[in-house]
Every structure is written in C-alpha cells, then in structure tokens.
Amino acid sequence: MQELDLFVIGAGSGGVRCARIAAQNGARVGIAERRHWGGTCVNLGCVPKKLMVYAAETGRMIEDAPAFGWDVQRPETFDWYSFLAAKDREIERLNGIYISMLEKAGITLYTGDARLIDAHTIEIGPSVLAPDAPVQRVRAKKIVLATGSTPIRLDIPGAELAITSDELFHLPERPQRVAIIGSGYIGVEFAGILAGMGSQVDLFYRQTLPLRGFDGEVRAHLKELIDLYGITQHPGTSPVRLEDVGGGKAVRLVLDDGTAYEVDAVIMATGRRAAIDKLGLDSVGVVMEKGHVVAGIDGRTNIPSIYAIGDIRDEYNLTPTAIAEGHMLAEQLFNPQGRTWSFETLPKAVFFSSPIGVVGLSEEEAAQKHDLAIYTSTFTPMRQILPKRAGKVLMKLVVDRQSDIVLGAHMVGPDAPEIIQMLAIAVTAKLTKKQLDQTIALHPSTAEEFVTMRTPTRMVDKQ
The missing domain is CATH 3.50.50.60 (FAD/NAD(P)-binding domain)
Incomplete structure (x- = not known):
C-alpha cells in the first residue's frame, strides 16, 4: 500500500491548488477525481457558463453594430450545436492542462470514487469516469476533502x-x-x-x-x-x-x-449541497452539520488528520475562496509562511446580461454597526447611447461616516466585475473616500464615476 504525506479527494480548483502547493514544498501527494479533472468550475460552472455569457453578449453586439456603422444583421437563430462543440473542445483542453500540471508536479493521480476507510486510509474504486477501475488503497498522514458541491432539486412531485x-x-x-x-x-x-x-x-x-x-x-x-x-x-x-x-x-x-x-x-x-455521499464520513466519525463538513479556520475537522476546503464546508462556495483555502492549507502543513487572504472583502460577480460586481458590505449589513454616507450614481453608459439600448448603470459606495473608510462598493452594468476587482483592492486596504476623491479620473470610462462621486445621496444612521 502506497504511503503518502497528503492525499486530496477531489480535483477541483481547491483540491488541485492544495495538491500542487504541497508537492512544491516537498510532500508526497496523491489526488483522486471521480468525474471531472478541474472540478465544477472548469467543467460545469464558471468556465462553460462564462463562454455562454460571451455567446449571448455577442448577439447583442451584432444587434447594436448598425448604430456604429457596421452593415450587419443578427442571424435569426443561434447555432447551439456549433457552440457546444466549441465549448467542449475548450473544456477538453483545460482537462488536459490540469492533468499535465498535476503530473509535472510529481503528484500521483487516481481516477475513481474515493472513500475513507479510517483516519489515514483511502479506498479508490470505480466511478462514472472510470467504471472499470480496480479497487486500490492508499495511506496518507493527512487527508484533504475537496469534493465540492452538487445541484439540488426542490422536493416537489415531478x-x-x-x-x-x-x-x-x-x-x-x-x-x-x-x-x-x-x-x-x-x-x-x-x-x-x-x-x-x-x-x-x-x-x-x-x-x-x-x-x-x-x-x-x-x-x-x-x-x-x-x-x-x-x-x-x-x-x-x-x-x-x-x-x-x-x-x-x-x-x-x-x-x-x-x-x-x-x-x-x-x-x-x-441551490447546491456538499458532495459528501460516497466519502464514508460517518464510518470515520467526521462531524457534519446540515449536510456539510464542519471545519475550523485552519481547515481541520474533528479528526486531526482530516481537513476540508471549498464548497464541502458550505461557507463561501466560490472558486477563488476554495483556491485560497487550498493554498493556505498546503503551506500550513508543509511550509508555514503566514500567508493570508482577506475573505471579509471577497469580491463577487453575477454574470447577468448587465453584470453585477460587489465587494465588502452591503448598505444593510454596514448599517448594523456603522453610521453611513451612501454615494450612488445612475446613468446610461456611453456604449448604449448610439444604439439607444435601454438600461442604466448603478454604482454605489458605502462609507463609514466617522472614519471615512469605504466599507463596500457595488456596481450593476457593463464591465462591473472587471471594475470591482480593482475596487476590491481599495476596500481590502481600507482606503477612505477622500483617497478615492484624490484619484484623477480616467476619461471617458465608466469606472471614473467611482472617483468622481462627491456628494452623498443620503445619510444612514446605525440601526
């Protein structure tokens, strides 16, 4: 039976990062994946969804093109088959990159369903991806659960x-x-x-x-x-x-x-739930709560040798947080550096047709502890003027009245996720509204509005 320093169950974003960083720091590492190398994000989430967003966005760009002088017309139908084929080719390419990346790091790869036999033993058997795989057992000093989450259906007839x-x-x-x-x-x-x-x-x-x-x-x-x-x-x-x-x-x-x-x-x-059904957690005694694994800030469960990162913990449920948790855990176990990320100022995006980007506290959250100055701006972005496309941008800053620190930034409109990623630096660094005011605007741009809002829209007293 192979003896390893670390075994990771689940080759999604968090699991792959954890395995790679551990291997780079000299650990003997194994990783098992039952269905998709790269996990939900690469195969059934972020990546294919964003490609779909681009496809839908391209149709609207074609509709707007005549207003900018281009003699084109939007086709009557969308070629779903061609798009899916192109999407699948890209996913296949990314799958190969993940496998290659792990192998080059010296990590042993296992394809199949992995479950815990005891606090140090893992059994890997057949799975959807490898229905004929032989049953294997591996021992590891440390085990990381990184199996992510799976969609749920309403409990209704039909x-x-x-x-x-x-x-x-x-x-x-x-x-x-x-x-x-x-x-x-x-x-x-x-x-x-x-x-x-x-x-x-x-x-x-x-x-x-x-x-x-x-x-x-x-x-x-x-x-x-x-x-x-x-x-x-x-x-x-x-x-x-x-x-x-x-x-x-x-x-x-x-x-x-x-x-x-x-x-x-x-x-x-x-909604989604933690993917824990086949892990054998009950037999080992890993504590669970409301269907997810309970783990501390350091990722440790109640079993000293077993850790959990990502969606299986049901805390943040986002790819970047799983990656950060995996990276920090690997260094914590094999090369402590004190590296941290600011989970409190986690930027988020919703890739709707008019996308949303937010970072920090909402007005409702901030008002529970702070007296606030709220700055908002609503306007039609320049790119929509000529085609006369309806829909305004909303930009909002939530500012603590006493300290002048920007507690939150919110935006709905074109390029919101890209703009909010940069605002996340300001919110994480606890910059003040005055410092934003001192920043010269980049004109003409939508982003400049975040540094040109001078007068509060309203004052909100602490609730």
Missing part, C-alpha cells in the same frame, strides 16, 4: 422532470421556452444567457426581489433590468409540482396559486 445547471451544459437542443426556478447567481445568469440566445424565459422566485443576500438597492435595480432583457419575472411564487406533457415533449409547471406554465424545459437553480 421534480425529476426538471434539469439543473449540470445538464444544461449538455442539452442536445436549446429549449425555446424555459422556466427557471430560483433567482440566485445561477438562476439569474442562465436567465440572461438563454434569453440572449433567443429563448423565451420565465423566472420564478419566492422573494419580492432577485439575488437574496445582495445589497437591496442592487437587487431593485437588477429587477428593472431583467424586464428590459425580455425575461418575464414571477416574484413571490412557489412551484408545487411538475407534470409531463405529451410523453416528454414538454413540462407543465404548476404554482401554489394554481397557475400553470407549459415549457420545453424547467431549470431548477435552487
């Missing part, structure tokens, strides 16, 4: 008739009529993507506003923009069942008020 984001990336045809249940990151993003590709999209959610957990003003602005992209919203609704129509030709979505909608596909964007 739920099996719906698809999740996992299946959407491989549909043989683009559905013409789509019902999306849920208005978090995934629901909002795929509503914009499919509408941009020509589908008729209905978006159903229980709240009065989309994107629960984001700044209230951002949520309200987004709700207005969703309408402008031809997406029909159904706030305050709850699905109660799905029904098959015509032997699989369509699906009927029935709401709690009895209203029914017949569509080609129902997408459940109703």
Whole structure:
C-alpha cells in the first residue's frame, strides 16, 4: 500500500491548488477525481457558463453594430450545436492542462470514487469516469476533502422532470421556452444567457426581489433590468409540482396559486449541497452539520488528520475562496509562511446580461454597526447611447461616516466585475473616500464615476 504525506479527494480548483502547493514544498501527494479533472468550475460552472455569457453578449453586439456603422444583421437563430462543440473542445483542453500540471508536479493521480476507510486510509474504486477501475488503497498522514458541491432539486412531485445547471451544459437542443426556478447567481445568469440566445424565459422566485443576500438597492435595480432583457419575472411564487406533457415533449409547471406554465424545459437553480455521499464520513466519525463538513479556520475537522476546503464546508462556495483555502492549507502543513487572504472583502460577480460586481458590505449589513454616507450614481453608459439600448448603470459606495473608510462598493452594468476587482483592492486596504476623491479620473470610462462621486445621496444612521 502506497504511503503518502497528503492525499486530496477531489480535483477541483481547491483540491488541485492544495495538491500542487504541497508537492512544491516537498510532500508526497496523491489526488483522486471521480468525474471531472478541474472540478465544477472548469467543467460545469464558471468556465462553460462564462463562454455562454460571451455567446449571448455577442448577439447583442451584432444587434447594436448598425448604430456604429457596421452593415450587419443578427442571424435569426443561434447555432447551439456549433457552440457546444466549441465549448467542449475548450473544456477538453483545460482537462488536459490540469492533468499535465498535476503530473509535472510529481503528484500521483487516481481516477475513481474515493472513500475513507479510517483516519489515514483511502479506498479508490470505480466511478462514472472510470467504471472499470480496480479497487486500490492508499495511506496518507493527512487527508484533504475537496469534493465540492452538487445541484439540488426542490422536493416537489415531478421534480425529476426538471434539469439543473449540470445538464444544461449538455442539452442536445436549446429549449425555446424555459422556466427557471430560483433567482440566485445561477438562476439569474442562465436567465440572461438563454434569453440572449433567443429563448423565451420565465423566472420564478419566492422573494419580492432577485439575488437574496445582495445589497437591496442592487437587487431593485437588477429587477428593472431583467424586464428590459425580455425575461418575464414571477416574484413571490412557489412551484408545487411538475407534470409531463405529451410523453416528454414538454413540462407543465404548476404554482401554489394554481397557475400553470407549459415549457420545453424547467431549470431548477435552487441551490447546491456538499458532495459528501460516497466519502464514508460517518464510518470515520467526521462531524457534519446540515449536510456539510464542519471545519475550523485552519481547515481541520474533528479528526486531526482530516481537513476540508471549498464548497464541502458550505461557507463561501466560490472558486477563488476554495483556491485560497487550498493554498493556505498546503503551506500550513508543509511550509508555514503566514500567508493570508482577506475573505471579509471577497469580491463577487453575477454574470447577468448587465453584470453585477460587489465587494465588502452591503448598505444593510454596514448599517448594523456603522453610521453611513451612501454615494450612488445612475446613468446610461456611453456604449448604449448610439444604439439607444435601454438600461442604466448603478454604482454605489458605502462609507463609514466617522472614519471615512469605504466599507463596500457595488456596481450593476457593463464591465462591473472587471471594475470591482480593482475596487476590491481599495476596500481590502481600507482606503477612505477622500483617497478615492484624490484619484484623477480616467476619461471617458465608466469606472471614473467611482472617483468622481462627491456628494452623498443620503445619510444612514446605525440601526
């Protein structure tokens, strides 16, 4: 039986980074993956989704082109097949890069389902990716659980008739009529993507506003923009069942008020859960809570030799945080350097047709502890002037009145994620509004508005 210093279960973003950094610091490392090298982000998340966003965005750019002097017309239909083929080629290329990167680092790769036998022993058997793989056992001084998360469906009759984001990336045809249940990151993003590709999209959610957990003003602005992209919203609704129509030709979505909608596909964007089903955690005694692994700041579980990073902990559930956790854990175990990342000022993006970028505290969060000065600006971006495309940019700064420190920055509009990435440096460094004011604007740009807002929109007292 092979003896290793570290064994990582799950070759997603966090697991791969942890394995690589550990190997670079002299550890003998093994890693197992059951389905996709590169994990959800590369195969069923960030990467293919962003390619879809670009595809939908290109259609709108073609629509706007005549306003800028280009004699072109948008095709009547989107070539779903060609796009999927190009997307799959890119994913295959990235899979190869991940495997090559791990092998070059001297890491032993295992393909199959890995489960814990005891606190130091892992068994790897057949999986979806390797159905004929032989059963192998490996021992390791330290084990890292990095198996990520998986989509969940609502517990309603007919739920099996719906698809999740996992299946959407491989549909043989683009559905013409789509019902999306849920208005978090995934629901909002795929509503914009499919509408941009020509589908008729209905978006159903229980709240009065989309994107629960984001700044209230951002949520309200987004709700207005969703309408402008031809997406029909159904706030305050709850699905109660799905029904098959015509032997699989369509699906009927029935709401709690009895209203029914017949569509080609129902997408459940109703959250994700930790992927822990086959890990054997119960037999080893790893403590879990509400379906996720409990771990401390250092990643350690209640079993001293077992650690957990990424979505399996259900804390941040984002690729960059999983990478940071994996990097810090590997150095903590094999070459302590005291390296840290600021998780408190984690930038986030929602890649809707009019994208959202945020960093730091929302107004609601900040008002719980601070007296605030709120700065906002709403305007039509220059790129939309000639084609007369509707929809305004929203930019917002949340500032502590006493210290003048910028607590949060929020934006809805073109290039928001790119701009907010740079604002994240300012928020992490605790720069003040005065320091932003001292920064000379880059003109003409949308980003310059963040350094030219001089007068507060309103004052908010601590709640």
